[in-house]
Amino acid sequence: MSPAAIFRDLGVFAVQSRSGRGTGLIRLESPQEPSDSELARRISRGERWAEEAFYRRHVTHVVGLAQRLLGNFADAEDVAQETFTTAFEIWHQLRDYERARSWLSQIAVRKVHRKFRKRRILRLLGLDQGLDDLPLEALARDDTSAEIRSELILLDAVLKSLSAKSRIPWMLRYVEGLPLEEVAAQCDCSLATAKRRVASAHRLVSRQVKMGEVGDD
Amino acid sequence: MTKLRAPLTNELAPQIDERAIQRIWSGVQRRRGGSWFAERRSGSVWLFGLAGAVLSCALLIAGWHWYGASTSGPNAASVQAAGPLLARSGGGLSVLGGAPASSQELSDGSAITLDAGSRLEVLENTAKTFVSVLRRGRGTFAVRPGGPRRWTIEAGLATVEVVGTRFSVTRAPGSVEVSVEHGVVLVRSDLIQDRVQRLTAGQHLIIHEPLPELPAAASAASMVGPSTPALAPSAAHSSAPPSLSELLDQADARRRRGDVRGAETALRAALAAHGSDPQAALAAFTLGKLLLDMAGRPGEAATAFARCLSLSPPSALAEDALYRLAEAQARAGDSDAAAATARQYRARYPHGQHERELKRWVGED
Numbered sequence: 001m002s003p004a005a006i007f008r009d010l011g012v013f014a015v016q017s018r019s020g021r022g023t024g025l026i027r028l029e030s031p032q033e034p035s036d037s038e039l040a041r042r043i044s045r046g047e048r049w050a051e052e053a054f055y056r057r058h059v060t061h062v063v064g065l066a067q068r069l070l071g072n073f074a075d076a077e078d079v080a081q082e083t084f085t086t087a088f089e090i091w092h093q094l095r096d097y098e099r100a101r102s103w104l105s106q107i108a109v110r111k112v113h114r115k116f117r118k119r120r121i122l123r124l125l126g127l128d129q130g131l132d133d134l135p136l137e138a139l140a141r142d143d144t145s146a147e148i149r150s151e152l153i154l155l156d157a158v159l160k161s162l163s164a165k166s167r168i169p170w171m172l173r174y175v176e177g178l179p180l181e182e183v184a185a186q187c188d189c190s191l192a193t194a195k196r197r198v199a200s201a202h203r204l205v206s207r208q209v210k211m212g213e214v215g216d217d
Numbered sequence: 218m219t220k221l222r223a224p225l226t227n228e229l230a231p232q233i234d235e236r237a238i239q240r241i242w243s244g245v246q247r248r249r250g251g252s253w254f255a256e257r258r259s260g261s262v263w264l265f266g267l268a269g270a271v272l273s274c275a276l277l278i279a280g281w282h283w284y285g286a287s288t289s290g291p292n293a294a295s296v297q298a299a300g301p302l303l304a305r306s307g308g309g310l311s312v313l314g315g316a317p318a319s320s321q322e323l324s325d326g327s328a329i330t331l332d333a334g335s336r337l338e339v340l341e342n343t344a345k346t347f348v349s350v351l352r353r354g355r356g357t358f359a360v361r362p363g364g365p366r367r368w369t370i371e372a373g374l375a376t377v378e379v380v381g382t383r384f385s386v387t388r389a390p391g392s393v394e395v396s397v398e399h400g401v402v403l404v405r406s407d408l409i410q411d412r413v414q415r416l417t418a419g420q421h422l423i424i425h426e427p428l429p430e431l432p433a434a435a436s437a438a439s440m441v442g443p444s445t446p447a448l449a450p451s452a453a454h455s456s457a458p459p460s461l462s463e464l465l466d467q468a469d470a471r472r473r474r475g476d477v478r479g480a481e482t483a484l485r486a487a488l489a490a491h492g493s494d495p496q497a498a499l500a501a502f503t504l505g506k507l508l509l510d511m512a513g514r515p516g517e518a519a520t521a522f523a524r525c526l527s528l529s530p531p532s533a534l535a536e537d538a539l540y541r542l543a544e545a546q547a548r549a550g551d552s553d554a555a556a557a558t559a560r561q562y563r564a565r566y567p568h569g570q571h572e573r574e575l576k577r578w579v580g581e582d
Binding site: 052055056059060063064067068073077080081082084085088089126133134136137138139140141142144145146147148150151152153155173174175176177206209210211212213214 | 221228231365574
């Protein structure tokens with residue numbers, strides 16, 4: 001069955017099919033797009049079109065997360081690619097279809113951890129340039145004020161000095177705004193460890209940058 | 218200091234376009250199509266894992282031996298990776314260029330080409346860094362991607378950091394131009410928006426020195442490229458002496474554009490010409506904020522905040538100015554003055570809104 005026909009079955013109107021080089025992607029522009037759980041169910045049944053639709057829906061989130069955590073454009077693309085590859089390979093492990101996005105983020109964070117470990121080894125071997133081309137400041141939205149940008153530059157400098165073990169939990173908490181329980185889940189550690197790592201990183205960050213608490217206006 | 222509001226993701230936007238989306242998807246498909254063993258994972262994952270580990274160890278050991286062997290030969294490129302960059306001919310690098318145009322191939326495969334009359338001096342040359350200053354003229358740099366060194370080219374008004382690329386830097390009196398042919402460079406300068414600009418293939422950035430007098434055509438950094446709009450030029454020249462509010466507007470526009478020096482000049486001119494105006498306190502406060510937050514000059518910022526306080530600012534501004542004065546003094550290393558200012562702040566504002574931050578600056582946290 002063609003993807004367009006499947007979308008029609010679902011009450012979804014696939015308005016445009018892109019066919020660039022390689023495989024084309026389906027662009028969904030209907031307000032009635034299938035839910036994540038519907039897509040997840042169909043991926044479980046082996047329907048490849050659903051993988052494409054799921055990928056298209058979440059790729060920006062995964063790339064954005066990886067860019068913010070890693071600060072490097074090429075590494076973030078690698079992580080996104082590995083994340084989706086792994087996710088589709090171990091799709092049978094996804095128990096709660098409603099939490100597909102969170103599960104995907106968890107895989108991405110693991111890949112980011114792995115990337116940091118690889119960098120450390122390369123650095124030990126003297127093979128890493130250590131030049132991150134995508135600090136938070138470079139990711140600032142166009143309408144971000146110069147004051148905020150200058151604070152982001154300071155923050156980038158502090159984050160660079162933190163180890164991945166402290167940096168990632170802190171970023172998940174203060175950059176991504178995740179609750180501590182979710183930070184612990186994404187970092188594969190206990191809640192107490194996540195709290196300790198976030199707090200210790202926050203002490204260092206607060207010395208240089210004035211930072212509000214999550215949800216603090 | 219502006220307070221960053223968590224979660225910061227609200228201030229950030231991922232850098233991804235349709236091409237990247239397609240590229241990543243192609244990669245996912247390639248990996249899945251190529252990983253034939255993925256289909257058999259469940260049954261033989263441990264076997265493959267073990268085989269993979271053994272293979273990895275063998276490759277690591279072989280790679281290590283190869284690396285060691287290759288660095289032991291006198292002409293191996295990786296010898297150069299462990300030491301300073303040399304000319305391909307084997308000579309050292311200190312000053313390049315001169316009257317005729319010249320081209321220098323380097324030991325790591327990179328190359329520097331200088332136009333006639335250009336001069337490039339090497340400031341630091343180690344296994345990890347290559348820092349040079351372009352004193353004059355135009356240099357074209359082809360930096361080998363993935364090399365171990367971080368390249369930095371100083372050019373007066375701007376610093377260019379290289380990620381692995383081909384680009385040129387032209388230094389003329391009063392301006393610097395950076396053009397990128399391949400790859401990515403980072404240009405840092407007080408005269409460009411947010412003090413840092415990422416240039417990719419096909420983009421170029423021209424930075425002009427700010428004009429000394431006001432109202433001026435002002436320093437302007439204009440960027441031209443396939444996907445980046447040119448920055449707007451500064452305010453037009455006016456024959457009448459500018460009013461205080463015009464100068465404040467001008468400073469604001471320059472500050473937003475990242476032109477810190479231009480904004481500072483406008484604010485100082487405002488204070489010099491309109492020192493008795495009721496709004497002069499605001500100009501002094503803005504100058505202090507600019508010097509502290511954007512220029513990193515806390516000593517001068519403290520002077521500006523003190524000036525603001527001497528100009529009878531409105532009460533809301535006075536509280537902020539007093540707090541920022543303590544912050545600037547603390548950041549300038551004058552802890553005694555910061556403590557005295559903090560005491561003054563608490564006496565005037567017993568329930569002041571900056572009490573918590575003040576404790577941090579005077580070391581009571």
